[in-house]
Amino acid sequence: MKAGRAAPASGARPVYSEGYKTLVLILLVVAYTFNFIDRTIIATIGQKIKEDLHLTDTQLGMLGGLFFALLYTFLGIPLARLAERFSRVNIIAVAIVIWSGFTALCGTAASFTTLALFRFGVGVGEAGLSPPAHSLISDYYAPKRRASALAIYSFGIPLGSMLGAIIGGQLVEHFTWRTAFMVVGLPGLAVALAIKLLIKEPPRGHSEPEAAPALAEDVVPDEPARPPATLWGELTEMGAVFKTLFLKWPVFNMVMGVTLVSMGGYGAGQFVPPYFIRTFHLSYGTVGLITGLAAGIGQGIGTLAGGFLTDRLAKAGARWYALVPAIGITIAYPILWMVFTAASWKTAAVLIILPGIFSYTYLGPTFGVIQNMVPTRRRATATALLFFFLNLVGLGGGPMITGWVIDHFAAFHYAHPDLQGLGSAISGFFAADPHAFQAACPGGLAPKGAGAAAASACGGALSLATRQGILVAYALGLWAAVHYLLASFGLKGAMAKARAERGEAD
Template sequence: MSAIDAAPSAAPQQPRYTEGYKTTVLWLLVLAYTFNFIDRTIISTIGQAIKVDLQLTDTQLGLLGGLAFALLYTTLGIPIARVAERRSRVNIISLAIVIWSGFTALCGMANSFLTLVLFRLGVGVGEAGLSPPAHSLISDYFEPRKRASALSIYSFGIPLGTMFGAVAGGWIAQNVSWRAAFVIVGLPGILVALAIKLFIKEPPRGYSDIAPADTPILEGEETVPATPAAPAKPPSILAVAKRIFGKWGFFHMVAGITVASFASYGTGQYQAPYFIRMFGLDLATVGLIFGVIGGVAAGAGTLLGGFLTDWAGKRSGRWYALVPAMGLLIACPLYILVYLQDDWRIAAALLLLPGIFHYTYLGPTFGV
């Protein structure tokens, strides 16, 4: 028998991903998250126009922006995440984008409160399918020491989506109609779904969690894990819950982000109507205020929180909790100051400050 015949067959090689490819994957997911938030929050900007046209109450307007969307968005997140542990995360994300984009466009066809509620429920169903598999993909493409930064870049889709949704939605609603705003911002998401499906590859589970010390790092490439860190069969939901909620630090982080989100979404739903009713501004102006000013501030805070935490976290893991805590403590009184102003120009200018501190919690919290 020859030496070649006697040699054992070579083990399958793990795929290698260049830094450029991983960065492109990350920004495609940012683009998806941007459309996610455009379609999610546009109703807060054009809500006053919807309220007048469909003769809604403020309670109904609040339900459209809150419960009608969140009811299925929150409850479906866990089962979708479980499917993402067993099936293609890229396929789940692509399908989810098509679903929520289609239902967003359908919102422009609604002729009653009931039909608009049903379409918003559909938006919630679709949008529940993005972040669980997206967080999983990012965690496989980026090793732990870079995850807060990577997830803060992904979370940059929140201020980008809020900004474009507010500016475009306000302008379209002012110059065309609120119905056209839903259709125009909804349909392009289908192209994003197609791009993700064609470009993003499924990395092995746990790809970035283990890297052997003797594997050389090639230019533009990461070290390759010897074996995927994820088990062949995902643990049960009960086992996962026991592990994560058995740690007080994790529980406190979840409680903190829950309270922060409660306040953020609650006030955000009525920011635009407040400025319209209080100062007599039109939809386009209000969209510009909350799009540009709010978007820039929130974007800066989101990126700052992630990169600052990864930098400070090298010295102590406590900074993954301290950065969000300090940011929210500073933001709260600044928000109150905004809504005590009698001049909308001063109020709008002051919005720059709390947004920077408010959104520092996103990257480090998701990183944890």
């Protein structure tokens, strides 16, 4: 396609081959994969960072969540508004360059403060990917294939999490955590270049049902002139999207569902690799392989199955957009309980693959509903507003709060080694003193020169606390399942009304 070649007829649409659409989707999946490699690698190498920089689990959670999520969250909406008016391809390419560079810089951090600043930078770049990517995918794929396409794009989450865990584990075991950041960050620059050169910017609303004539694939139609941007106009657009997401009962419950399950998943996920290291004393390479395969196989199957299963079941009723996640998440939690109470690491390693198959069914259906509920020129904004909410609460709060809970549980169990039950830890939560535990066990380890008893006391308290903190975090999924169930009531009517407002046929 030659940029600048105009359509011969006003309102005509180019025809993109299935092969080209597949190429676009693959490139966006690759970008999202690197997005999650760079975002989540800190979970795998976090235990080594904690020991090296003498961090608490609250600080480790802040590095994995809050410090990344703040600018990631607040910049998402402005970048999405830019994506509604300017080239989405260019925005994505620049975003990849920014987050890849800051990921590499994380390897130069000498303190908690500098590492936190670089994680802010990673968040700035990563904010520019998903809103324009969701909008692009929705313009390349028709409504009835949109959940499947978005599920395939979302496959970058488990794929990136898997590769980040496996690669990060091997690098930190054989080199250092600093090397790990640099090695995974720099290749993103090549991905940015490929996207800039190979992805074409489609006209807005290209795949919506309409009567416009089709053009050859290498023709770029002239889009309608955009009205000049004004503050009032932008606020009006934002208000309209906010009303759709938060004032329509079924959609609000979908938003609450994805937020809560993300909060539990991000929170627990930050400490799953440390759990295997603290409890079973496994090597970083082994832990990376365990958690990586769990993400790649379990979460990957769940992500794809959720989208394709929903597209099939939704033919019988739109309520399945909500019921598929509700059922999947409910099935997952008992399995998670078995994983983190298993006495053998081998048992836990086998079982940990299963929960993701069920719980990750929420991604495709949720994003499909959001994209189908708004007009074409508000889709990037809808994605950004959704991500604003779920990332501020889920990603920003989940790891930090889970780390805070683990710090308190560890302090309690260190002070009361005879009281090991979760109920006891919860009842004594606020009486525990995490600062005393950090002083006695800096970085979760007994001071150098301390005896075996001190090492056992520090390690035992932290191991038990990590298990219990993870189980508490994952329990948020059950709350999320309730919201998905509530969303199933009225979702069919809400989606039908949205289609009618856009002038689309059922």
